[in-house]
Amino acid sequence: MLTFEDCVELSELPEDVIQAIAVHDHIPMIIALEMGVKMKDTPAGQRRICQCIRDDIDHYREIGDRRHCQYYEDVLRRFESTLPGLQ
Numbered sequence: 001m002l003t004f005e006d007c008v009e010l011s012e013l014p015e016d017v018i019q020a021i022a023v024h025d026h027i028p029m030i031i032a033l034e035m036g037v038k039m040k041d042t043p044a045g046q047r048r049i050c051q052c053i054r055d056d057i058d059h060y061r062e063i064g065d066r067r068h069c070q071y072y073e074d075v076l077r078r079f080e081s082t083l084p085g086l087q
Helices: 004-011 015-025 029-039 043-062 066-081
Strands: none
Touching: 004 015, 004 029, 015 029, 015 043, 015 066, 029 043, 043 066
């Protein structure tokens, strides 16, 4: 039987990116993982993931939660650094 951690490892997506998708779409982490796997391999999907993270940043900025805002800014920076040429 595969654990969630096994699925994360197989997905080749950082868990914090999966979490950002889950928070953005208000869905369980395992569903966010599945969505992320489908999106990560295309430029349009990669842009969608980045937009989810930006939306999370905007949400936390609006409510004044600096800690979560900074967290998701770091997540976005790390994720974008793995996507050379993505604009």
